[in-house]
Amino acid sequence: MAAGSSRSIVIIASFGISLVVGLLLVLGLTGGFRSVTAPSAIGGPFQLTSHLGETVTEKSLQGRPSVIFFGFTHCPDVCPTALFEMSEVLRALGPDAKRVNAYFVSVDPERDTVAVMKDYLASFDPNLRGLTGDPAAVTKMISAYRVYAKKVPQDNGEYTMDHTALVYLMDRAGRFVKPIDLKRKPEEVAAELKNYL
Ligand code: NI
Numbered sequence: 146m147a148a149g150s151s152r153s154i155v156i157i158a159s160f161g162i163s164l165v166v167g168l169l170l171v172l173g174l175t176g177g178f179r180s181v182t183a184p185s186a187i188g189g190p191f192q193l194t195s196h197l198g199e200t201v202t203e204k205s206l207q208g209r210p211s212v213i214f215f216g217f218t219h220c221p222d223v224c225p226t227a228l229f230e231m232s233e234v235l236r237a238l239g240p241d242a243k244r245v246n247a248y249f250v251s252v253d254p255e256r257d258t259v260a261v262m263k264d265y266l267a268s269f270d271p272n273l274r275g276l277t278g279d280p281a282a283v284t285k286m287i288s289a290y291r292v293y294a295k296k297v298p299q300d301n302g303e304y305t306m307d308h309t310a311l312v313y314l315m316d317r318a319g320r321f322v323k324p325i326d327l328k329r330k331p332e333e334v335a336a337e338l339k340n341y342l
Contacts, residue, residue, distance in 0.1 A: 187289075189286075191286035196263040196265075196276075197263070208317055211246035213246075214310075215292045217306050232269045234338070236331065237335035254279065257277045295307045325338075
């Protein structure tokens, strides 16, 4: 084989490699990997019970956008703050609040029974639904949503929960869109949500 043709093979091969490297770089820099993998990676089948006793499943996410927050009723600050912010957004939505699913999913089903959730939700917007279930059903949903939740024992013999505090936005098809930022004016978040109605 002539030196010339082996050199052109090397040139073609290195051109191919630089194309792949370049594509990987572009994808990495633009977050292309995340947008390609995230929608299928977050979400999936689940079956829980709302604080009003309704059965809620992944099919409940169909036809309207959903805002989903995972937490627990014994949470001292992060959860009540997030639920207060979600309540403010629902208020800002006005009648459109009825066209959005707003879910607070317990990561602490041992303590968060339907009755406990019902008491707790009384302090927040009536459109918010608290979801709980048996521990296996809750674990199934939190794994499908890639939520981190871990029991942390306390000195008094009780425990608290370390948990993901993201608020998930799902579209009308029940597909994950992105985490939604509630640290804004409620009207601003409401305006953004209206784009998904
Ligand atoms: Ni919390």
